[in-house]
Amino acid sequence: MSIPGVSAAPGGDALGARTPRRSPVRLALLDDHEVLLDSLSSWISGNAPDFDVVLAATSWLQLVHSPAFPTEMVFLDLQLAEPVSIEARVRTCRAAGAKVVVLTSLDTPEARERAMAAGAAEFLVKTLPMAEVMEAARRVMGLDDAGTAGGWRPPPSGAAAHPEHVRPRLSPGEEEALKLYVAGHSTAEVAAEMNVQYETAKTYLRRVREKYAKVGRPAGKKAELIRRAAEDGILE
Template sequence: MSTNDAAGSTRPAAGPERPIRVGILDEHVLLLDSMESWIADNAPEFEVVVRAETWVDLVRSENFPTALVLMDDAPAETVPLEARIRTCRAAGARVVVMSAHDPEGARARALAAGALAYLSKSDSIQTFHAVAREAMGLDGAGAPVESGDAVASVDTSDFVRPKLSPGELEALRLYATGNTTAAVARLMNVKYETAKTYLRRVREKYAKANRPASRRAELITRAAEDGYL
């Protein structure tokens, strides 16, 4: 287990008057079921309001952002882990990452991107509970953060967020969530060349901001970092 903040007593403290809203992202339904059930039965200070098997499902939920996100490192996800963490942090959510594989360097990258902890899925659910309480300031590590309260966001001062037109933004979102350029054109009810032009302009604007977006994966990363997904 690795954390960004190690301070704070382990003695349980009183929970907030309102449950802290939690989102859980994991590709395994069994883990989602077990964590949601355990929290409901044993952690009244938390309430799972979003459970998602994919990143897109999480950020598109009407209940996102939550105060806390428990996130699988999900190496198969198109959007890199760091971009997912930064997006959550920029949206006002604190992040704890769960990993079954712990690939080399992932722990350091996750913490550098703003995750408060990086846990192994072999850790006990009680360990997750303790880390979640510490992350939300419930055990003497600061004032409790209740559902809807603002939390510190990741420093994005080095990011230049290009100004996109409505058409460019819609094309970016559709393309970044897996649609081909032809599908983007069809969904936007525009000609293929128009959709292609929208995406070209988006790439050019990111290039001018010194944020590469020539490849699909890079464009998806940019969209996630800027909260467009």
């Protein structure tokens, strides 16, 4: 990624003027190459004041366990040395309300199609200059518009789970309902996908929350359910 040698434009940042926001976009970075992660964080901090890197993670679990997650946007490395698929990672972030920009060294039609079909907003190669990466991020967040970007706010720091906790025994129906719900479906949509009554889907999700609570892993909020599903490999 072409980070060195970028100079700031006079009277603004290196990427040109944009419609001001009352607060910077809360941005998370996920890349298992620490040197690149540090370079990304440093460049954005110094050249893109309309973005605030609140989380830089080298693993998927580090990202979802952080009290700073979910953020408004996530820069996501396509190739991680972890079993969690790109579809699961993108869908989890999207279900939490974060827009996803995939950064990759693997620019193939198949990889692009998989990422975009899962809900990524942009698919960018790491050889692009950072100025162009951030220009794309601004487009995704609609910073040229009057409105502000949406997204959930982080849950309390105490909500972070510990991977050593016991996984509850979910029935097939409960697990399927959880998988659909954390992928972004409403309870009504879960019922439709499973071909069951609304109250049945609601009961499945209530039982999931209760079972996680019984093993000491809070799941009362959707953000917490997303963490639990990510920890337990339910999204694949």
